Every structure is written in C-alpha cells, then in structure tokens.
Amino acid sequence: MSTHHKVTKAGPTLDTGNAGGISFTPSEATQQAINAIAEQMQSPDADHVGPVDVDESTILDDAFTNMTSPPSVKIANKAFRKKLEGTLKPVDVSTLFLKGEITQEVPILRGFTVEFRTLSSAEDLFIKQRLTEVKAEVVRYVEDRFMIMQLAAHLYSINGEKLPTCLVEGKVAQDKFNERFERVINLPVNVVERLWVHWVWFQTRVNDMLDDDFLTVG
Secondary structure (H helix, E strand, O other): OOOOOOOOOOOOEEOOOOOOOEEOOOOHHHHHHHHHHHHHHHOOOHHHOOOOOOOHHHOEOHHHOOOOOOOOOOOOEHHHHHHHHOOOOOOOOHHHHHOOOOEEEEEEEOOEEEEEEOOOHHHHHHHHHHHHHHOOOOHHHHHHHHHHHHHHHHEEEEOOEEOOOOEEOOEEOHHHHHHHHHHHHOOOHHHHHHHHHHHHHHHHHHHHHOOHHHHOOO
C-alpha cells in the first residue's frame, strides 16, 4: 500500500473562511509600500508632484480665449507673446499726459514694424459712429470692418513712416481717417490678422500699466 503525504503550499491560498477569496500575508517591506501609497491617495501633497512641461507654443494666449473667432494659435500663442514682449521697450505712460497718447513700436514681421498709439475719446466715438454705415450688413462683415477701422486709427507709423494725423483741432477729419483706412485695408489679409493680434496685446500692456495701483499716489 502506498503512503500518502500531505502537501503544504506556500504563498496565496484560497481562504476557506466566511469572506472567501484569496488570502496572503505580505512581507513587511510590501506592507510598508502599500501603507505609503494609501496615505498619498488619502492626503495628496502637491509638493510631491514634479513639474509638468507644457509647450506654450501650442496654447492660445489668454487675451483671445473668450473670442468667438480667435486668431490662429500659430501667431497668437503664449510662447510667442512672452518672447516678443521680452524684446520691447516698456510702455511709457508719462507720454499720455505730455502728448495725449501712448505709443510703442512693435515688430510684426521681418522687415515690417509698426508703432501703435492710444486713441482719444473723440476718435473712439467717431469709429463707432461710422459703423452705422454698415449696420445692414452681415455680422462678420461689420466685425471685420470695425477691426480694420480700429487698426487704422491705432497705427502711428509703419516702418518709420508716420501716418496722417486724424485729429484736427480736437475733431476727427474724415479725409485723414480715410487715408489711414485705405492704407490698412490694402494690406494682405494675413498681415492684417497679425496686426490685430499685436494691437490686442498692445492694448493689454497699456491697460496693465494704467491699473489702479499704478495711478495711486502714496
């Protein structure tokens, strides 16, 4: 007669208790690792999260995120704006009180540089009044025309050539403004789009310098 021996298995075994399933006893090192993971899941610590590299050249700049028709990310991304503004001369707010406007020179393309300017209230109202001429047109046409009118008024010079002054004795001269408008509207569409992007950034820089903290004395 052969003799039968009881075999004892090492490692996980089926649990015959009420709970069922697999039961095993982890080593001390394994248990410590499990406890550490559990603590991190219950109380995540941001300091333990390493830096995440983000390619800002693929992210649209914040100035355009809420627009219904934003520009291309290629020409209006965060990385490009940071690189550009690192090369510009700071906005000189003092000229607003000395000359009535703030200007800043900005390179748009290689060989194409413009100088932007701020507007007077008279110029701003003039542009809005001129929009009544196209009120019967489709919305997109009105929006694009308004953008080009804004650019025409906000340009101080192109490649060092000063554009005609709109204001004559405090009032906007129609013929002078029309000269500016024709100058902009005859530029290539992709150049106008880039002008618009840089104009929005110029406006943001000026507004940032004119915030309450800057103007507060003491």
